[in-house]
Amino acid sequence: MTFRTSSVAVILLLLSGSASAQPDGAGAPIKDDSKREEVQATQLSKVPKQIVFVDAEYPKEAFDKKIEADVTLLLDIDAQGKVTQVGIAEPSAFPEMGFEEAAMVAANGFLFEPAEINGMPVAVQIGYRYRFLQKVVVPAPEPAPPPTENGETGATPVAPAAPKREPVVNFSGVLLERGTRLKLSGFNVTVFREIEGKTVGYEANSNAEGKFEFFDLDPGDWKVLIEQPGYFPFRTTESVVVGEATSVSYYVEQASYNPYDVTVTAERPRKEVSRTVISAKEIDKVPGTAGDPLAVIQNFAGVARAPAFSGQVIIRGSAPEDSKFFVDGIEVPAIYHFVGLRSVLPIGMLDGIDFYPGNFGPEFGRAIGGIIDVRTKHPKPKKIGGYADISLLDTGLYLEIPVGEKASLALAGRRSYIDAILNAVVPSDASVNLIRAPRYYDYQILGTYRPTPEHELRLFMFASDDKLALLFESPGEADFSLTTGRLSVSNSFQRIILSDKYVPGTRFSNHIRVSAGEDNFDFDAGDLFFKLHWKQFQLRETAEFVATDWLTVRVGSDSAYRTVDGDIRLPPPPKEGEPMVNGPPDFDNSFATKFTNRAAWFPGLFAEGEITAAKGLKIYPGARLEYFSRNEAVLFSPRFTTRYQISDKFLLKGGVGLFVQEPQPDETDDGFGNPRLKQEFAGHYSIGMEYQPRVHLKFDTTAFYKDLFDQVSQTGMLPPNIYNNGGSGRVYGLETVIRHEFFNNFTGWIAYTLSRAERTDFGSTERRLFDYDQTHILTLIASYVLPRNWQIGSRFRLVSGNPITPVDRAVYSASEDRFQPVFGQPNSSREGAFHQLDIRVDKRWIYDAWILGVYLDIQNIYNRANPEGRNYNFDYSDFQPQQGLPILPILGIRGEF
């Protein structure tokens, strides 16, 4: 029995740690083929991942004295992932023992998946801790089969002596990761057995294809042992027979398949005052989302709690329509299927979400609220894989396919079956029949092609379609103005995005995206209808120049063109501030409009500088110039943010900017609204600080103020004077986030927002509360990874109740046989507080060729009757609170292969 060098720990996190020690305070040295340059470590989109590890020879004296040590190396890794230079960053505590030399020799044989910036491989320097630990691993080898002559296989028998004859491979195999079937390279395979009371053993490493080989093993039974950090030990016994070659496939199981330990990615660069970035792997396990990726947005600081089944996103006191959704920078009308049941994109297609609650950069415009940019993934499948996801709501499929060395294809689709369930449970004689119960589907096709390392071409097609059709037995019960009992709603959109990202080096990059698509909304209730059909085109072009060491310039265009056909006969849609009670709107007060091919241009240019004004001080002046064809307005929106890294742990930040958006389409329609309306404006002001006492722990606090002016407001008159720009408002508050990245098997965050959102309507001098003003919004998220692929998570939310407009009295309308409420001061009262606890449990079973995952997401586990509004009785003399979601267990199953 002997001792060997230990396993090692790859300290990828040292990348940022070492970076912070560089002279510029935040740069990590990264070099290209020609010359070394200092760039931001955080610009890496991927940090190097080790794929081949070489055991260092344990210094004999230290070995004999049982001394263990750590050596921190500096590794230069080229764009192919090879180690080109090794240095000592921090010697061991025993420099005389030879640990440093041994580690440097071994490190020269390491191989990595290269680091990347925006998907392009780059050379980097990283810190790497090599740990020498003494540990009993295998018996000492006596006989010594030779190393392979085939260097390409990478199989490297370690201990055996040279052969006396031509070696013959008589035991070989391939190592695959259990569940994912990924080829495992750099794994140490040991065979050993007892011969005449002595232990004989050999070792080999698996190559990049996961293959290993042994030569000239004596016939008989051999015990096989595979040990690798992060994986369960694999043990088996194989028989070697004279004249036969034994070939095996071993499936080695990860110690944990939790979503955080698969890939370590560098943090994306930050320039905004407030931006929340969350990766798909984190999103996938957030409690309370029922497995839906974009539902996680509701847990961010600055996001108000939206009413159940509204599908709205309310950001920093802005109306839902004031915020915009993007997919890879291309605007989409919605990110949720109707009533917010599901996201329109599956988790498999996502890389992550960037959430900007305010003070966003000039690359985004036509919005005065916040921005949600959903980033799709850059698939690099090594094999055909995917998953099937089955829940009580729907079933989705996802497939990734490698296409040669340079291309890939990802396909996904999902369809709900709520319609089948509801049709089965709703009795045939019910007063409302579901002709087409809520049904949604979506699909996505993502193709990538990298003809050269500099170019990444992408084609992304996706679509969403929702439908609902009801048949009222007695439509008069709903409203006397209804001329049919049939009511149908459909909502769909599709987009195709073509993009090319060109990164010839670290000083210049260009990203162009072109999209086309259609949006359809169709509401039909006989004489009342609302039909809109848009054609949407968008061009987004962004070029980035690193002009000097202290100046980077980004310029681009964000232009949109749309045409719309419409046929509408409905009452004016309810506006923010208008009281909403149960019951239909006044259909008798309907307006009508019909138009075709109504075109609108929104060409926009933006520019932004990134100035390193002093050590740690970054300034981002920017501006956006936009044209609105409806009223031929040319508007200039200056923006400015700054970030000052005072020390490794402290950062100050602030921003100010002007934001503008077009009024809603109905507000400027000549049948429904006022075509002479101007654009709406908002000034965003924010200041904050970040404190990061540990690599995995960060405190982020931002105070914000939002000044809303030229807001569209109702006048109480008829079209075209029904609206004007006489409204205004203000929103102010404080957001605090404490985020614990995955560490010690735990991840989570606390988000707290203290805010007040007010509006002043046209003709009034008094401020009133915004519809969704929520003074306190507290969200706590925690997830803990347990052994054997269990994970448990919890979410708790405590939110102030929404403002409501009280009903003072009611007048009986004898014409319609119903009472009409007469309201008091708008939003002068408030509902009770909302609080809810959600629990989520995940378990994965790992089989050789696939993984079965099951989750149980229980929302509102203590069945809190949260108020979501009021259900008044027939004459509005009394009401019962509308109860939100009761306890709701959702079971989901996912099979990955």
Added chain:
Amino acid sequence: MAIQSNPVAPVPGESTTLTPLVYVPDGMPAPTFEWSWCPLVGTANDGYPCQFTEAQLAQQLQAAGADPSVLPPYNLGTQPTAVFPHTLPPAWFAPFCTPPTPGGRALVNCNLGFPVQIRLVVRLPDGSATIESVRTLNLRLESETAPNLNPVISGMSAIEVLPRPPGSDPKADAPTRVVDTTDGTDGTAATLRRQRNNKIRVAVFADQSQPYIDKDERGSPLPSNERLYISWFFETGDARRQTSSFIPGESNIERFLENEWRPESPQDYAPNVSRVYAVVRDNRGGVSWRVTTVNLRVVPEDEE
């Protein structure tokens, strides 16, 4: 529960009689009535406030060259019924009905006539209840168009489920009979079962859905038939429908005419009789009603 105008939409120079249907529970004193009207009102959310005072309206009439003395007083009296004379000169309300620009939208939709609001406040003398009720009265612009008639409920009937005769097969359907409850006071009132579903039916002939020429949103003539609605009200229990509707070409008239009613137990509703109200409306302001009284009985266990 309803306000009927007869005629439904008076022509210039014609008066209409306004009659309310008011439900007053047994034992309560007779209510008082306050009638008024207003030509232009605000939104429902604000309680339909009157936009002009009488003096302002008189001034407008004078400015339009009309005699303000023809203006009916806003206060229409305190009698159980009221009379509204259509004396407003069309020259006064024509500007409200005319779009300011071709293809534009008029301030008031005058497709069915110039709409004025009738308001009725009903109070119990002891002040324990007050109901404020409004309805739209369309003042026809000219007498050439065919008048709208109030729809009529010709009869009301109920299906009685009778006790089984002694010795009859308990598995057989219980005997039933249809009772015309048109009046309900002549000794022929139906006797219906408590805590069971009872079928109630009204007779409304299909011709009560009158043809008329409507206008679409662009002002073009649009041949239409009236939509009919029945509001059901029972003194006790639950009904399958609060409202049933008949939309020609869309809905089934049989379902429109029928309802199911489940009276409460004696513990929850002590009287042995209950009034049943059916109010039929059309979509042009026509309305009428029928009220009957039925007897209630408890179903003995051996009748199950």
